Amino acid sequence: xxxxxxxxxxxxxxxxxxxxxxxxxxxxxKRRGFIEAWHDREISAGAEWANAIDDNLNAADIILLLxxxxxxxxxxxxxxxxxxxxxxxxxxxxxxxxxxxxxxxWSDAPFGKLQALPxxxxxxxxxxxxxxxxxxxAQGIRxxxxxxxxxxxxxxxxxxxxxxxTFNPPATSGGDRQRRRLEEEHNSLQQQYDRESEKLSRLRxxxxxxxxTTTKFKLEKQIQESxxxxxxxxxxxxxxxxxLV
Numbered sequence: 001x002x003x004x005x006x007x008x009x010x011x012x013x014x015x016x017x018x019x020x021x022x023x024x025x026x027x028x029x030k031r032r033g034f035i036e037a038w039h040d041r042e043i044s045a046g047a048e049w050a051n052a053i054d055d056n057l058n059a060a061d062i063i064l065l066l067x068x069x070x071x072x073x074x075x076x077x078x079x080x081x082x083x084x085x086x087x088x089x090x091x092x093x094x095x096x097x098x099x100x101x102x103x104x105x106w107s108d109a110p111f112g113k114l115q116a117l118p119x120x121x122x123x124x125x126x127x128x129x130x131x132x133x134x135x136x137x138a139q140g141i142r143x144x145x146x147x148x149x150x151x152x153x154x155x156x157x158x159x160x161x162x163x164x165x166t167f168n169p170p171a172t173s174g175g176d177r178q179r180r181r182l183e184e185e186h187n188s189l190q191q192q193y194d195r196e197s198e199k200l201s202r203l204r205x206x207x208x209x210x211x212x213t214t215t216k217f218k219l220e221k222q223i224q225e226s227x228x229x230x231x232x233x234x235x236x237x238x239x240x241x242x243x244l245v
Contacts (some may be wrong), residue, residue, distance in 0.1 A: 005145045008060035009039035010081040012070035016041075018101050018124065019066055025131075025138040035062075035145055057084055061148050062095050062141070065111055072109070086110050097145055099137055101125060107208040115197035117141070119234060120227050121204075123167035139238065143190065186240045193233045200226040 007026070011019045019039065029035045036058045057063065063085040071077050089096040097114040098106070100123045106112060118124060118136040125131035203226060207219040 003149065004033055004036045005148045006056075006059055007035050007037045007059045007062045007064060007141075007145075008057055008085075009037065009066060010057075010077055010085060011039065011064075012068060012074045012077055014070040015066055015068050016100055017110075018068075021130070021134055022064075022099065022137060025134040026141065029138075029142065029145060031159035033148060054084075057081060058063070058088070060088075060094055062097060062144060063088070064098060064141070065098045066112075067098050067100050067104060067106050067116070069104040071101075072104055072106060082109075082111065089114075095148070097141065097144065099124070107204060112153075112208075113201045113205060115194075115201055119231060133167050139241075143237070143241075147190075156168070182240055182243055186237065189233055189237050189240070193230065193237065196226060196230050196233060200230060 009019055009023070023039075026035065026037060030037055031220070038060070060141060065071070065082060065085065085096045088094040096111060097113060098111045098114055098121075099119050100106070100116050100118070102125050103123045117134045117140040118127070118153055119140075122133075124130055124133040124137070200223065203219055203223045207223060209215060210216045210219060
């Protein structure tokens with residue numbers, strides 16, 4: 001478990017049921033040792049809760065912000081956990097992923113520039129099938145976990161470790177070439193996805209502060225086009241990931 005990706009949940013206790021649902025959808029990655037997930041309900045009796053939260057927040061590779069009006073209204077979530085999370089994100093010490101649980105006005109928050117999940121930042125509770133929403137979230141998190149796991153594997157190999165974490169079973173010799181091709185294609189698509197995500201975040205930020213009606217209309221059209229492109233890339237990534245399993 002030394003190379004497992006550490007995942008931290010930042011959430012309002014009023015959204016605990018939704019946090020549990022998300023944790024359930026991440027359970028296979030946890031069971032297989034790819035991630036170690038932590039939230040404040042893990043704190044044992046007698047422990048100093050603030051210190052426990054700080055220690056795990058500072059050690060996390062991925063920090064999930066479970067966004068809702070409850071989260072935004074929570075002084076501890078917003079002023080302490082989220083601020084520290086963004087500091088670590090800006091320092092490239094961790095990846096912060098906003099998970100939009102419920103509709104709320106979050107676009108002007110410091111994390112508003114980040115690509116959120118589920119796709120198109122559509123709040124989980126507004127999906128007709130919430131399991132489908134959480135599946136989309138889990139798949140998005142899985143891609144980030146894979147990227148971080150590869151980095152950890154490279155670091156472990158460089159330091160002489162013989163047991164780096166990996167998501168895929170060893171390929172047979174006959175399938176090496178095809179697997180490498182698929183992995184290269186996946187990496188290329190992932191880079192395109194990341195660039196498009198950054199573009200969409202900038203467009204949404206510009207739309208949120210724009211006051212001119214004509215300009216807002218143009219931005220809205222660009223946002224729709226960017227969302228369509230992200231959906232296309234997301235489908236292609238999922239197809240390749242299914243082939244690599």
